[in-house]
Amino acid sequence: MRLQTRAGISQQYWEVPEMDLIAPLLTGYGIWAPFAWMVAFIAVLIIVYLIWKTGESSYRKGTELERPYLSGNVEPDKGAVHIRASNMYWGFLQALKGYYDFIVPVHTGVLTDYMIWFVAVTALLLVIVGVLV
Amino acid sequence: MKLTKSFNRSLWVFHLNTGSCNGCEIEIVATITPRYDPERFGMRLVGSPKHADVLLVTGPVTKKMAAKVRRVYEQVPDPKLVMCIGTCGQSGGVFYDSYNLDGPIDQVLPVDVYVPGCPPRPEAIIFGVVKALEKLERLEAAQ
Numbered sequence: 001m002r003l004q005t006r007a008g009i010s011q012q013y014w015e016v017p018e019m020d021l022i023a024p025l026l027t028g029y030g031i032w033a034p035f036a037w038m039v040a041f042i043a044v045l046i047i048v049y050l051i052w053k054t055g056e057s058s059y060r061k062g063t064e065l066e067r068p069y070l071s072g073n074v075e076p077d078k079g080a081v082h083i084r085a086s087n088m089y090w091g092f093l094q095a096l097k098g099y100y101d102f103i104v105p106v107h108t109g110v111l112t113d114y115m116i117w118f119v120a121v122t123a124l125l126l127v128i129v130g131v132l133v
Numbered sequence: 134m135k136l137t138k139s140f141n142r143s144l145w146v147f148h149l150n151t152g153s154c155n156g157c158e159i160e161i162v163a164t165i166t167p168r169y170d171p172e173r174f175g176m177r178l179v180g181s182p183k184h185a186d187v188l189l190v191t192g193p194v195t196k197k198m199a200a201k202v203r204r205v206y207e208q209v210p211d212p213k214l215v216m217c218i219g220t221c222g223q224s225g226g227v228f229y230d231s232y233n234l235d236g237p238i239d240q241v242l243p244v245d246v247y248v249p250g251c252p253p254r255p256e257a258i259i260f261g262v263v264k265a266l267e268k269l270e271r272l273e274a275a276q
Contacts, residue, residue, distance in 0.1 A: 056210060064207035069181045072149075072201025 143175025144262065146216075147185035147209065151202050151236065152228075153192030156252035157219040161189065164255035171259060182208040187265065190244075193221040193228045194236025206242050214265050217244045218258060220251040 024033040059065060067075050086093075093100060106117075148161055165171060165178060179185050182205050194202055206215070215238075220226040222238040238244055245268055248261035 058211040064204055065183070065210060067208070069183060069205070069208055072198070072205045074204075 144186045144214075144265070145177060145179045145184055146187045146189050147179055147182045147205075148189040148191070149182075149202065149205055151190060151192035151198040151222070151238070152195035152234075153219065153221060157191040157221075160250075160252040160255055160258065161191070161218065164258045169255050169259060171262065174262075176262060182206075183210065185209050185213070187214045187216055187262075188242075189216050189218055190222055190238050190242070191218045192236075193225045193231070193234050194238055194241050195233050196235050197233075199235035199241055202238075202241050214245045214269070215242050216246045216248065216261055216265060218248045218253060218261070220249055223247055223249060226251060 022035050024031055024036075106113075148158070150158060161178075163169070171177075182188065186209075188206060188209050190202070192198070206213075217223060217238045221228060222236065222244075225231070225234055225237050228234060235241060246261050246265045248257050250257050253261075
């Protein structure tokens with residue numbers, strides 16, 4: 001079926017065939033062939049199985065074979081050897097060192113401290129607004 | 134120990150120093166030079182026990198190294214061989230009565246081939262590898 005678009009470009013459309021699970025589907029933009037894909041998938045599975053069968057069956061899970069070789073040393077916890085996230089913004093912290101030196105001790109984690117800061121800053125703002133207005 | 138057909142064609146060797154004086158290490162390095170060239174037989178030193186077929190152990194096994202030796206042995210996949218290079222690994226050598234030994238090596242690991250000498254010459258090390266191959270052939274024949 002050929003349709004004329006507004007831009008005057010002629011485009012070809014195909015009728016959608018009746019639903020068939022196995023038959024190839026030609027859409028005009030490509031082809032979908034479930035049977036061919038299924039055969040290819042099974043062939044790949046067989047190849048993977050054959051490669052897997054040639055592997056060493058004496059490999060023991062949950063033993064030292066699974067752990068990395070670190071010159072015979074015990075593997076430390078991941079958190080102890082990996083680069084921590086804070087290393088990523090080390091330069092940022094270093095550039096704003098003066099700011100953080102002030103702000104970090106202020107963050108005590110105590111709720112009453114935060115409430116005092118809140119009340120004090122609000123009172124200061126009210127005073128400033130009152131004076132200016 | 135089940136042997137695959139390809140096992141004895143190209144033995145990959147991982148060397149582990151358990152407290153050696155480095156005399157044996159010098160001879161091992163001499164063994165892999167072009168003068169002797171064991172790589173023509175497919176034998177080469179590898180950097181990880183996970184890639185190795187043979188664990189080449191030197192030194193008398195100090196107390197600090199005993200657990201590490203066992204761990205590295207466990208990390209070598211089966212089938213595997215253990216070769217002991219040098220007198221220290223066999224008897225403790227000059228360190229035989231030291232307070233600091235858990236060895237010799239056969240007190241820690243099952244050893245397949247011993248190469249005596251202090252240190253053994255490269256010819257002796259290659260002869261030890263030949264003995265290891267003979268043992269593998271016997272094991273294959275027995276399967």
